[in-house]
Amino acid sequence: MNIMIEIFNLEFMRNAFMAGIMLSPVLAVVSFFVVLRRLSFVGVGVAHSAFGGIALGFFLGISPTLTAIAFAIAVSNAIGYIGRHGKLSADTAIGIFFAFAMALGVVFIGLSDQYNVDLFGYLFGNILAITTNDLIIIALLGGFVLISIFLLFKELLFVSFDREVALVSGMPVAFLYHFFLTILAMSVVISMKIIGIILVSALLVIPGAAASQITDRYIPMIAIAIAVALTSTAGGLLFSYYADLASGATIVILSSIIFFILFIVGRFRT
Amino acid sequence: MKEHETDIGNKKAVYAELQNVWVSYYNKWVLKSIYLKCYQGEIFGIVGPNGGGKSTLLKVILGLVRPQKGVVKLFGHMPDKHNRLEVGYLPQISKADRSFPVTALDIVLMGLYNRIGFFKRPGSKSREVAMEMLSRINMADHAKKPFGMLSGGQQQRIHIARALASKPRLLVLDEPSTGVDSVAQEDFYELLAKFRDEMNISVIMVSHDIGVITAHADRIACLNLEIHYHGEPDSCFEPEIMQKLYGKNLNVMVHDPGCATCSLMKHEHND
Numbered sequence: 001m002n003i004m005i006e007i008f009n010l011e012f013m014r015n016a017f018m019a020g021i022m023l024s025p026v027l028a029v030v031s032f033f034v035v036l037r038r039l040s041f042v043g044v045g046v047a048h049s050a051f052g053g054i055a056l057g058f059f060l061g062i063s064p065t066l067t068a069i070a071f072a073i074a075v076s077n078a079i080g081y082i083g084r085h086g087k088l089s090a091d092t093a094i095g096i097f098f099a100f101a102m103a104l105g106v107v108f109i110g111l112s113d114q115y116n117v118d119l120f121g122y123l124f125g126n127i128l129a130i131t132t133n134d135l136i137i138i139a140l141l142g143g144f145v146l147i148s149i150f151l152l153f154k155e156l157l158f159v160s161f162d163r164e165v166a167l168v169s170g171m172p173v174a175f176l177y178h179f180f181l182t183i184l185a186m187s188v189v190i191s192m193k194i195i196g197i198i199l200v201s202a203l204l205v206i207p208g209a210a211a212s213q214i215t216d217r218y219i220p221m222i223a224i225a226i227a228v229a230l231t232s233t234a235g236g237l238l239f240s241y242y243a244d245l246a247s248g249a250t251i252v253i254l255s256s257i258i259f260f261i262l263f264i265v266g267r268f269r270t
Numbered sequence: 271m272k273e274h275e276t277d278i279g280n281k282k283a284v285y286a287e288l289q290n291v292w293v294s295y296y297n298k299w300v301l302k303s304i305y306l307k308c309y310q311g312e313i314f315g316i317v318g319p320n321g322g323g324k325s326t327l328l329k330v331i332l333g334l335v336r337p338q339k340g341v342v343k344l345f346g347h348m349p350d351k352h353n354r355l356e357v358g359y360l361p362q363i364s365k366a367d368r369s370f371p372v373t374a375l376d377i378v379l380m381g382l383y384n385r386i387g388f389f390k391r392p393g394s395k396s397r398e399v400a401m402e403m404l405s406r407i408n409m410a411d412h413a414k415k416p417f418g419m420l421s422g423g424q425q426q427r428i429h430i431a432r433a434l435a436s437k438p439r440l441l442v443l444d445e446p447s448t449g450v451d452s453v454a455q456e457d458f459y460e461l462l463a464k465f466r467d468e469m470n471i472s473v474i475m476v477s478h479d480i481g482v483i484t485a486h487a488d489r490i491a492c493l494n495l496e497i498h499y500h501g502e503p504d505s506c507f508e509p510e511i512m513q514k515l516y517g518k519n520l521n522v523m524v525h526d527p528g529c530a531t532c533s534l535m536k537h538e539h540n541d
Contacts, residue, residue, distance in 0.1 A: 036370065151389045158380045161370055168332055168359040169436065170351060170384035216416040218371040 013241060015130040019138055019194050020233035020251075026142040027200075028225035029149050030187045031208035032218075033180060036160040042079060042181070043204035045094035047188045049075040049101030051197050054122055055108035064122075065137060065189065072185035075101055080181045084174065125196035125248025127240050138190045145183045156180065157218070194233075196248035203229065203255060210259040213266030228258050282309040284346070285440050285472045286331050291340030293326055300326050302496045304340070308474050310439070313466055315487030315503070316476040322494040324476035328442055331474065332357060345439065355384060358433025360443045363425050363450070368418040374428045375413040378403050381435030403431040407461060423454025430461065434469075441465075443475035447482050459486040 007013045034043055053071025057064030075097050083090030109117065121129050149156065159166045159176050167173045184204070191200045211224035236251030243250070286308040293301040300323045308314040318324055329335040330342055333349025344353050358381070378400040379392045386392055392400075404410045407427045412420065420428065426446065433441055441462075447455055462473055463486070476493075477483050483490055484503040492499040498514045 154380075154383055154386075154391065155388070157372070157376075158383055161372070161377070161380065162361055164334070165359050165361055166380075167334065168354055168357060168442075169381065170355050212369065212371065216369065216371050216418060217373065218376075221371050 007238070007241060012128050012130065013237070015132070015135060016127050016194060016237050016247065017234065018135055019130045020237055021230065022135075022138050022142050023191050023194065024229035024233050025226050026145050026187050027191060027203045028207040028229040029146060029222060030184060031204050031206065032211070032222050032225050033156055033160060033208075034184070034204050035208035035212060037180075039184070040201070040205045041091060041094055042076070043184060043188070044201040045079060045098040046072055046076040046181070046185050047197050047201040047204070048098045050185075050188055050192060051105040051122070052101035052108070053189075054192070054197075055105035055112070058117055059108040059112040065134070068189045068192065069186065071101070072189050073182050076181035076185040077178050080178050084177070120246070121196070122192060123196050123198050124246035125194050125199060125251070127194070127237060127247040129193045134193055141186045141190050145186055148179070148183060152176065152179070194247055195251055196246065199248035199252045202252040203232070206232075206252075206255045206259050210255070210262045213259075213262040214269060228255060228262075232258060282311060284308070284343070285310055286474060287343040288330065289341040291330060291337045291342060293323070293330060293335060293337045299495065301330070301337070304497055306491050306497060306500060308440075308472055310472055311466060311470045312488040313462060313473040313475070313486060315483035315490040316474065316493050317480045317483040317490060318478065318493035320478050324478075324493055325444060327493065328444055328474070328476055332359065332442060355436070356439045358436060358438035358441045360426070360429045360433055360441065360446065362445045362448050363422055363429065370417060372417050373414050374409060374417055374420060375400055375404065377417055377428050378431045378435055381432035384436065400431075400435060403435045406434075407431050421454065422449040423451060423458060426450055426454070426458055427461065430465075434465065439471055441471060441473045443473065445477055446475055447477055447479050455482065462486070
């Protein structure tokens with residue numbers, strides 16, 4: 001108990017926990033739809049492309065969070081647009097944008113005169129990095145993501161079930177797709193400081209995938225996904241503090257372990 | 271109900287009509303000079319080999335694919351997102367994810383989402399309508415079952431209930447026999463005929479299974495890039511037409527089309 005008090009006396013740990021608690025439901029609910037719509041590779045692509053946005057922020061000397069949000073939203077919608085209109089599959093579009101955005105990022109960092117940038121922290125998460133400003137951004141954007149998913153839940157569910165049937169039944173399929181890509185990009189960017197760009201895509205899949213192993217109803221599935229995300233972030237942050245490891249890595253490892261446990265439980269269930 | 275073009279000598283409304291429709295993908299024609307008509311209250315079957323343009327034809331009727339040339343009419347107008355709402359669409363059941371975390375009732379409720387509107391949850395009234403649809407297909411006991419746990423035939427009936435919940439005038443079915451065992455198929459087509467008679471709806475279905483189509487459709491079209499036949503089921507079996515559809519080495523199993531279709535054809539002459 002004393003150890004817990006010690007941890008929460010530290011401002012950076014309080015901030016990290018606040019961030020983790022706010023991010024968990026956001027990532028869990030988004031991952032629910034990522035798993036249903038099989039968009040996990042889109043998640044990977046959008047997360048990596050946020051790196052280009054961060055580097056652009058450093059290059060221009062403005063908030064990297066803002067440029068990352070704009071960049072990630074633009075890239076995710078471009079992936080969606082090309083996937084729908086081009087002669088390419090979304091998969092190919094992701095492969096191109098992913099590499100292009102990362103390369104742009106490297107060039108921007110090379111051109112900028114800031115050499116003390118904590119790139120490692122952005123890539124793999126840094127427990128020390130969360131400021132009060134970050135908490136406000138997480139609360140605002142995370143709140144927006146959760147409220148809008150709540151309001152459009154049945155439409156998103158229908159489109160995830162069968163795109164063409166939903167289209168014929170009058171659902172605004174294209175709007176819902178781009179809307180989902182936008183909130184996916186927002187979720188990636190608000191998670192990047194604590195979980196990291198490279199690792200956040202894991203949390204866009206694992207909570208939903210883990211929950212789907214032990215239930216076939218959506219309300220319990222979302223509840224379990226939130227529980228998985230909360231356990232992983234809280235446990236991962238504690239472990240990150242004691243072992244002095246990148247917070248993103250410990251969170252993702254813990255969530256993967258939970259996934260494998262639920263996977264085995266799921267096998268025994270059937 | 272809206273006014274529709276009617277044929278001379280036939281008082282039935284034309285629900286779907288294609289006039290000289292041409293569609294190409296990547297500079298290759300997949301539909302050539304298609305003319306067809308589907309009337310109110312009939313089961314219209316489109317049969318042909320895989321890759322013969324059947325799914326594209328359905329998408330043209332639904333307005334999801336725009337033809338390069340020709341006129342498409344759905345309930346007398348160009349198909350768009352408004353008149354498309356009067357169509358119930360049934361995909362191939364294999365397309366639906368077997369582990370999708372919803373119940374049978376949830377699927378039927380999806381048919382009502384458009385009417386419920388944005389930002390609202392399905393209320394008790396919607397649930398009543400959905401349960402009534404489930405009773406009509408004898409699936410009320412399965413309402414709370416996970417959709418993925420149902421058999422292919424049951425899933426297909428749930429889809430019918432979903433499509434009918436939105437009170438369509440036309441059902442469009444893509445390969446309804448796929449993934450459904452033959453006993454369930456018979457039940458399914460009986461159900462279709464029942465809804466055709468009770469609700470006076472039309473059905474357009476495509477299949478590569480010529481036996482199924484000829485046994486259950488009121489009128490058929492044989493499609494392989496072009497329409498090779500358009501009319502009542504039994505005379506589709508001219509060797510010449512069959513060869514155009516399936517090539518010279520055709521080997522198609524047909525279960526006595528004559529007797530199975532005559533009762534259906536009588537139905538067409540009732541009015």
